[in-house]
Amino acid sequence: MAYFQEAFIMAIKNLLSFDPELYGIVFLSLKISTIAVILSALVGIPVGAVIALKEFKGKNVLINMINTLMGIPPVVVGLVVYILLSNQFGIFGDLRLLFTQTAMVMAQTMLATPIIMGLTIVALHGLDPLLRKTAISLGASRYQLVWILIREARYSIGSSIIVAFGRLLAEVGAVMMVGGNIRYQTRVMTTAIALQKGMGEFQEALALGIILLILSLFITTGIDMIRRGKVWL
Amino acid sequence: MENIFKINNLSKAFKGKKVLCIDELNIPRGLITAIIGPSGAGKSTLLSILNGLVPPDEGKIFFEDQNIIGSMRHGDHNRRSMAMVFQHAVMFHGTVFDNIAYGLKIRKTPEDQIKKRVDEILALIGLNEIALQRAETISGGEAQRIALARAMVFQPKVLLLDEPTANLDPANVSQIEKLIVHAKREYGTTVVLVTHNMFQAKRLADYTVFMMNGSIIECGNHERIFENPNDTKTRLFISGEMIY
Numbered sequence: 001m002a003y004f005q006e007a008f009i010m011a012i013k014n015l016l017s018f019d020p021e022l023y024g025i026v027f028l029s030l031k032i033s034t035i036a037v038i039l040s041a042l043v044g045i046p047v048g049a050v051i052a053l054k055e056f057k058g059k060n061v062l063i064n065m066i067n068t069l070m071g072i073p074p075v076v077v078g079l080v081v082y083i084l085l086s087n088q089f090g091i092f093g094d095l096r097l098l099f100t101q102t103a104m105v106m107a108q109t110m111l112a113t114p115i116i117m118g119l120t121i122v123a124l125h126g127l128d129p130l131l132r133k134t135a136i137s138l139g140a141s142r143y144q145l146v147w148i149l150i151r152e153a154r155y156s157i158g159s160s161i162i163v164a165f166g167r168l169l170a171e172v173g174a175v176m177m178v179g180g181n182i183r184y185q186t187r188v189m190t191t192a193i194a195l196q197k198g199m200g201e202f203q204e205a206l207a208l209g210i211i212l213l214i215l216s217l218f219i220t221t222g223i224d225m226i227r228r229g230k231v232w233l
Numbered sequence: 234m235e236n237i238f239k240i241n242n243l244s245k246a247f248k249g250k251k252v253l254c255i256d257e258l259n260i261p262r263g264l265i266t267a268i269i270g271p272s273g274a275g276k277s278t279l280l281s282i283l284n285g286l287v288p289p290d291e292g293k294i295f296f297e298d299q300n301i302i303g304s305m306r307h308g309d310h311n312r313r314s315m316a317m318v319f320q321h322a323v324m325f326h327g328t329v330f331d332n333i334a335y336g337l338k339i340r341k342t343p344e345d346q347i348k349k350r351v352d353e354i355l356a357l358i359g360l361n362e363i364a365l366q367r368a369e370t371i372s373g374g375e376a377q378r379i380a381l382a383r384a385m386v387f388q389p390k391v392l393l394l395d396e397p398t399a400n401l402d403p404a405n406v407s408q409i410e411k412l413i414v415h416a417k418r419e420y421g422t423t424v425v426l427v428t429h430n431m432f433q434a435k436r437l438a439d440y441t442v443f444m445m446n447g448s449i450i451e452c453g454n455h456e457r458i459f460e461n462p463n464d465t466k467t468r469l470f471i472s473g474e475m476i477y
Contacts, residue, residue, distance in 0.1 A: 130323045137284050137317035137393075138336045138384065141308030148335075151326055 007206035011214070014207055021184070026215060029188040032101060032175070033168040036108035037116075041161055044113045048120030049146045053132070063121060069114035074107075078177030081107040085178065099180035104188070107174035112164040119160030123153035158227030162220050169216050189215070237262040237391060237423045238283060243292030245278055245447075253278050253289070253447045260440075265417055265424040267438035267455070269431065271470065275447040276427040280393045283425065284317045297390075313340065317393040320400075322380035324368035329360065329379055332368045336387040354382045357415065358408060374405035381412050388420045395427050406433070413437060431471060435459055443467045 014022055051062060085103055087093040097103045127149060135148050150157065172190035179186035181195060189212045196205035238260035245253040253275040260266050268276045281287040283294065285305035293300050301311050316336065325332050330351055337347045355361045358378045363371065368379065377397060384392060394413070398406040414437065416422040428434050434441060434455070441458040443451045443466075451458060451467045462468045469475040 128323055130319055130321060131325070133286055133317075133319065134323055134380075135325075135335075136286065136307055136312070137315070138339070139308055139313035139316070139387070140339055142306075144339045145307055148325060154326070 003203065004206070007203050008210055010203060011207040011210035015211060015214075022211075024184065025187055025189055025192050026211070028101070028186075029169060029190070029212075030215070030219070032104045032108060032188060033165060035105050036168055037112055037161060037165045039105070039109045040112035040116050040164060043109075044116030044160075045120050045150060045157060046146070048117040049124060049150055051117070052121040052124035053146060053149065063118075066114050066118045066121065070118045072111070072114070073173065074111055074171045074175075075173035075177060077107050077110045078174035081110065081174065081178045098178060099182060099186060101179070101186060103178040104175045104186060107178045108168045108171065111171060111174060112168055115164040115167065116157075116160045119163065120150075120153070120157055123156030123160065124149055126156065127152055155227060158223065162223050162227075165223065166216060166220060169212065169219070234264075235262045236260060237297060238425075239295040239298075241293045241295075243279075243282065243289050243294065245275075245282065245287070245289045251447055253282070255279070255292070255447075255449055258442065258449055258452065260423065260425060262423050263417070263421050264439035265413065265426060265437050266440045266442060267434035268425065268427045268442045268444060269429075269434050269470070270444035270450075271475065272429075273446070274444040276444055277395050278447075279444070280317065280395050280425065280427055283391075284315055284393050285312060286317070308339070313387075314389055315391040315393060316384035316387070316389045317395065318377075318380050318384050318397050320396040322373075322376040324371070324376055324379070327368060328365050329368050329371065330355070330364045332379055333383045333386055335383060340387060342387075350386055354386050358382050358412060374401050377401060378405065378408055378412070381409055385412065385416050385420070385422070389422065391423045391425065392416055393425050396429060397426075398428070398430065398433065410437060431473075443470065445470075 051059065051066075081103060082098065084090045085092050085095070085098040087098075097106070131152055132145065132149060135145050140148060170190065172194055175186070175188055176191050176194065179188070179191065181187050181191040187195075189208060193205045193208045193212070196202075196208060236259040238258075240255055240258040243253060243255040244251065268279065270276055278287060282289050285301065289302060292302065294302055296311055296314070299311070305312050325335060333351045333354060334347050337350060342350075352361070355364055358381075360375060360378065363375070368376070371379070381394075381397060392413075398409050401409070410433065413424055413426065417424055426434070426437065438455040441452065441455045442449060443458065443462075443464070445466055451462060451464045458467065459471060462471060466475065
């Protein structure tokens with residue numbers, strides 16, 4: 001127990017030391033995951049809403065596929081993005097994006113999009129069917145209907161963003177594979193923890209883990225406040 | 234008497250069971266038409282088909298001489314000429330004011346007009362004092378009054394009401410009936426009212442349609458249907474002797 005206690009104290013000391021490298025890593029983690037979750041929400045919420053509200057052939061198969069992708073291992077996503085971006089086999093190899101922050105955002109967006117999409121579908125399916133009928137009968141256009149139903153499901157959709165953000169912040173496999181854990185460039189909290197552990201610096205790794213948890217707590221609390229508060233329409 | 238709806242050879246089945254089979258039915262413009270009949274008569278299905286919420290299997294519905302079957306789209310002109318109120322009112326997220334203003338907002342009505350018309354209708358339903366209250370927190374009776382006000386505020390040509398007073402206390406029933414009459418008199422709205430309440434149909438209707446097992450048994454002006462029905466089933470239903 002004393003070991004964990006010391007790690008906690010070390011985490012606080014590290015935070016209070018205002019070490020530029022540590023804060024650079026924290027900032028990069030936040031930056032990559034924030035951009036990825038925003039991109040995922042921009043794609044996942046409207047597409048999820050259309051899938052939920054439209055009746056079409058193969059809808060259940062598509063939803064099952066999205067649900068499967070919600071649980072895809074990050075290393076598999078990392079591998080796919082790696083292959084797509086690699087000079088050797090990738091169709092986007094010429095863009096030279098491998099081991100860049102853009103590649104990390106791409107991998108994390110691929111991870112988070114099915115989560116937000118799948119949970120948006122669940123959220124909209126959970127709404128009272130009369131809400132939809134009422135909006136249609138009052139004259140809502142297709143776009144207005146989608147918008148009001150997303151608004152009605154805002155709590156659940158907000159939760160999907162929190163879940164996705166939490167997963168991205170804690171994810172290591174994909175960012176390690178496509179980012180490469182390059183110091184000052186693509187090193188984020190999780191890859192830094194893996195590195196410390198690899199070097200046998202367990203307590204340092206644990207301290208970073210605690211910082212990651214504290215960070216995650218602040219972020220998810222912030223998102224939850226937005227979700228429940230007046231910021232959201 | 235001019236008809237706003239003309240229905241021909243309309244049929245609908247759910248899972249192989251025929252729930253609606255209407256050879257011909259006309260709904261007069263500018264009047265209150267009550268659709269009465271026992272449970273499972275197809276009254277609510279007919280209303281949903283008129284509003285384009287449920288597609289029929291066969292048949293034609295002419296709304297102002299235009300066949301609307303298969304041609305109604307979300308937010309199009311015909312859809313926006315009607316509004317439906319359901320038995321259970323659901324409120325959107327927001328205040329009572331926001332809920333009533335919804336139909337006007339999606340029609341891009343100017344803000345000052347929205348405020349004027351919502352305030353007017355709030356006064357009419359006697360709920361000005363809760364205009365800024367969260368709609369999720371109001372009582373069932375208030376919610377139903379607001380649902381009707383929300384449908385009336387943009388003055389649609391047709392109001393389709395699916396048992397709007399079921400399970401409400403007499404005070405709320407009275408308020409809602411006043412609103413229905415107001416819509417007809419002041420806005421010239423055609424009202425199609427599905428009700429189980431025979432007294433309500435008697436009080437409000439100008440024209441009455443009696444349905445049973447998905448078919449129209451009898452229709453006509455309300456005095457004739459209530460005072461001198463042609464069909465035995467209508468007479469038994471109106472007198473309360475029908476067992477179903």
